[in-house]
Amino acid sequence: MNAYRPATNAARRHRAIRATARGIGWLSIGVGVAELLMPRTLAGAAGLRGREGIVRACGVREIVTGIGILAVRRPGPWMWARVAGDALDFATVGSRVGRRGNGSLALAAIAGAAVLDAGCASAIDRIERRGKPPMRNYSDRRGLPLPPTAMRGAALKDFEMPADMATPALLAPWPPTALSP
Amino acid sequence: MKALCWHGKKDVRYDDVPDPRIEEPRDAIVKVTSCAICGSDLHLYDGFMMGMESGDILGHEFMGEVVEVGAADHRLKVGDRVVVPFTICCGECEQCRRGNFSVCERSNRNKGLADKMFGHATAGLFGYTHLTGGYAGGQAEYVRVPFADVAPVKITNGLTDDQVLFLGDILPTGWQAAVQCDIQPTDTVAIWGAGPVGQFAIRAAVLLGAKQVVVIDNVPERLGMAEAGGATTINFDHESVVERLNDLTAGKGPEKCIDAVGMEAHATRSLDSLYDRAKQAIMLETDRPHVLREMIYVCRPAGTLSVPGVYGGLIDKLPFGALMNKGLTLRTGQTHVNRWTDDLLRRIEEGQLDPSFVITHTVALEDGPEMYKTFRDKKDGCIKVVLKP
Numbered sequence: 168m169n170a171y172r173p174a175t176n177a178a179r180r181h182r183a184i185r186a187t188a189r190g191i192g193w194l195s196i197g198v199g200v201a202e203l204l205m206p207r208t209l210a211g212a213a214g215l216r217g218r219e220g221i222v223r224a225c226g227v228r229e230i231v232t233g234i235g236i237l238a239v240r241r242p243g244p245w246m247w248a249r250v251a252g253d254a255l256d257f258a259t260v261g262s263r264v265g266r267r268g269n270g271s272l273a274l275a276a277i278a279g280a281a282v283l284d285a286g287c288a289s290a291i292d293r294i295e296r297r298g299k300p301p302m303r304n305y306s307d308r309r310g311l312p313l314p315p316t317a318m319r320g321a322a323l324k325d326f327e328m329p330a331d332m333a334t335p336a337l338l339a340p341w342p343p344t345a346l347s348p
Numbered sequence: 349m350k351a352l353c354w355h356g357k358k359d360v361r362y363d364d365v366p367d368p369r370i371e372e373p374r375d376a377i378v379k380v381t382s383c384a385i386c387g388s389d390l391h392l393y394d395g396f397m398m399g400m401e402s403g404d405i406l407g408h409e410f411m412g413e414v415v416e417v418g419a420a421d422h423r424l425k426v427g428d429r430v431v432v433p434f435t436i437c438c439g440e441c442e443q444c445r446r447g448n449f450s451v452c453e454r455s456n457r458n459k460g461l462a463d464k465m466f467g468h469a470t471a472g473l474f475g476y477t478h479l480t481g482g483y484a485g486g487q488a489e490y491v492r493v494p495f496a497d498v499a500p501v502k503i504t505n506g507l508t509d510d511q512v513l514f515l516g517d518i519l520p521t522g523w524q525a526a527v528q529c530d531i532q533p534t535d536t537v538a539i540w541g542a543g544p545v546g547q548f549a550i551r552a553a554v555l556l557g558a559k560q561v562v563v564i565d566n567v568p569e570r571l572g573m574a575e576a577g578g579a580t581t582i583n584f585d586h587e588s589v590v591e592r593l594n595d596l597t598a599g600k601g602p603e604k605c606i607d608a609v610g611m612e613a614h615a616t617r618s619l620d621s622l623y624d625r626a627k628q629a630i631m632l633e634t635d636r637p638h639v640l641r642e643m644i645y646v647c648r649p650a651g652t653l654s655v656p657g658v659y660g661g662l663i664d665k666l667p668f669g670a671l672m673n674k675g676l677t678l679r680t681g682q683t684h685v686n687r688w689t690d691d692l693l694r695r696i697e698e699g700q701l702d703p704s705f706v707i708t709h710t711v712a713l714e715d716g717p718e719m720y721k722t723f724r725d726k727k728d729g730c731i732k733v734v735l736k737p
Contacts, residue, residue: 238625240614240725303708303729305573310551310705315578320533320557321700329447329687334530335677338650 184290188242191287195233195249202226214263214270221259228252243295246288253281350737351405351488352716357395360717365405368484368492373420376496378432382509383410383486385716385733386434386517387543388610388658390724392477396611396634397660399461399477408434408474409517410486411509414496423497430500432493433685434517436472436483439498450682455495456481470682487716489737501689510704511696513734514548519703520688522548522608525656526556527688528679529604536560536597538646539579540639541608542570544706544732545656549606550577551701558604562596564589566614569729573706584615590646601648610657611635620665627664634661641667649674656683706732713737 202209203226206219215222232252235245256277264270311318353363368377386409391397411431414424424430437444441453455472456462462469462479472494475485484492493500503512522545531537537553539546542565553561554577563579565571571581582592593602613636615621620638627633643653644667653676671678695701708731711719719733 234626234629235622238622238629302572303569305569305708305729305731306576308573308705309576310547310702311554311577312699312702315554318578318700319554322552322555322695323557326556326691328530329527331446332524332528332530332679334652338675338677 181294184287184294185242187287188236188246188291191246191249191284192233192236192242195229195236197233199226199229199231199233202229213260213273215260225252225256241291241295243288243291246284246291249284250281250288253277253284257281349489350713351484352407352713352735353402354392354400354404354406355402358393358721360393360406360720362714362717363403365403365484365488368490370416370418371492372494373418374495374497375418376414376421376424376493376500377416378410378412378430378486378491378493378500379415380410380412380486380489380491380737381429382412382513383407383488383713383735383737384513384518385409385487385720385723385735387545388476389720391611391658391660393720393724394612397477397479398465398634399479399482401478401482404475404478404482405484405488406475407485407487408476409513410474410491411503411513411516412491414500415490417496421497424500424502428500429503431503431512431515431689432474432486432491433499433501433515433520433689434474434476435499435682435685436474436481436494437499437686438495444498447684447687449499449684449686458482473682487713487735489713499686501686501693503693505697507696508704510707510710510734511702512693514544514703514706515689515692515696516685517683518544518706518732519548519692520685521545521656521683522550523552523688523692524683525549525606525608525654526552526558529553529606529652529654531556531558531604533557534559535604536562536602537604537606538562538564538593538602538643539606539608540564540643541610541657542567542574542579542581543608546570546606546608547573547577547706547731548703549608549656550574550579553604553606554578555695555700560596562593562602567726570726570731573731576705589642593646597648601646601651603648603651605643605647605651605653607639607643607653607655607657609639611637611659611661613638615639623665633664635659635663637663637666641665644671644674644676647674647676650676652677652679655680658682707734709733711735 202222206222210219210222232249236242260273349367351365414428417424435450436455437449437452438454443451450471452471456469459469472481474483535558537558539549542563561579563574564582566585615638624636713735723730
């Protein structure tokens with residue numbers, strides 16, 4: 168028996184990080200849907216009144232990154248895309264702080280989200296880097312008694328092609344002459 | 349007895365379950381000595397196949413010793429060593445008489461359900477959803493084998509479990525995938541997926557005389573094993589599959605294409621795969637048919653597509669115009685295992701092929717739940733897991 172490894176603390180930590188990433192993915196979709204459906208309300212809260220189009224665009228971006236995080240096995244790049252989006256949001260809202268709305272509160276929320284996103288993205292990167300043990304070498308696993316070049320066509324001497332699996336006559340060479348290799 | 353049971357998405361447990369018993373006169377009870385996790389078990393593990401119920405016993409690749417036979421089973425006797433094909437067949441219906449064992453008309457005891465899903469029911473399968481009969485699987489200490497006087501393959505020689513276990517599924521599946529391509533000596537055979545079925549399809553294509561065998565995957569260990577079997581490899585993370593296949597075939601494309609991947613294609617860098625994953629995430633599509641699309645696109649006109657990879661439901665954006673206009677032949681289906689078992693057993697006995705090369709992990713049955721994850725994530729160079737109850 169070989170190669171069985173019980174779940175370790177590291178494995179449990181990896182699962183927790185991936186669960187966090189999935190949570191962020193769903194949250195991203197939720198925020199995105201809200202930004203698409205309630206742009207005026209959210210724009211007002213973030214001090215972006217009159218810029219509902221930007222809020223909707225952010226909503227599309229949130230949904231895309233959320234689906235990306237949920238859909239792939241290695242969500243690191245999508246998490247970093249969220250971090251970039253957070254920076255963009257921070258710059259957009261920051262440029263309007265001091266005008267109407269709760270711009271400072273929105274900035275704090277964006278900063279918090281950025282810290283969470285960046286932390287999760289870094290943790291996933293660390294998993295990816297550590298999670299690559301030395302590659303196993305199967306180059307001797309031929310399964311054939313001789314090199315493949317010597318085994319080419321070896322089964323043909325006593326193999327009978329079932330008629331129902333043969334190439335349809337319509338697609339066979341015409342005129343029906345043997346093909347030469 | 350102990351068995352690996354499905355309890356939901358990514359939830360396989362080593363459970364205590366009732367011992368199986370003879371229910372019909374043609375049944376037998378087999379004490380499992382070796383079983384395996386199949387790539388298609390991962391579709392159940394990942395929750396992509398419909399018709400599973402919590403507590404279902406998994407597994408359709410298994411072999412062992414007959415410990416009990418029904419009154420009407422005159423073929424097997426207690427003590428026989430058998431490999432049990434994953435398809436359950438009666439041996440008497442019209443399809444079985446034609447050798448189409450995987451579409452046996454009588455072995456699926458949930459025929460009504462399967463009729464609704466597929467139009468007409470297919471054969472019963474071990475450990476593979478209630479759409480195919482809801483039969484208890486072979487990742488267990490004991491299994492009830494229905495119609496045991498038909499399909500089980502007796503092993504009467506000194507071959508080891510590792511050499512013959514795969515006669516029950518993946519070896520004939522790879523073999524049938526190549527056979528239904530009707531390989532000619534001038535053919536290039538392109539195989540998507542270097543998992544266990546892909547590995548056997550490579551060896552089958554070589555033995556059946558293909559001029560060139562090309563395999564497409566992105567797992568280095570699997571590509572290494574494919575090269576050992578005689579394949580030219582394409583890592584889709586590093587190069588364009590279509591461009592390289594055209595380069596290898598003087599711009600004409602491969603004559604024969606085999607999809608040994610199925611419904612869970614992982615080509616995450618292609619646009620259509622992202623589209624599939626997005627639709628799958630919001631339950632608007634069940635399967636990810638990236639490989640089918642690529643095969644249809646790159647295959648030489650009048651070529652053949654062979655699909656042993658498992659699909660379960662609905663797919664989207666299939667370029668059927670290309671398939672029709674190029675006059676491609678499409679061959680699919682679960683494997684008619686017993687068509688090939690005698691021939692393949694003889695080839696193993698004669699040393700033409702040793703299927704044990706594909707085994708990378710052998711563990712106790714109780715370690716199965718952890719190995720599902722290892723296999724699913726392709727960790728630790730995992731290509732094929734054998735479990736020992």
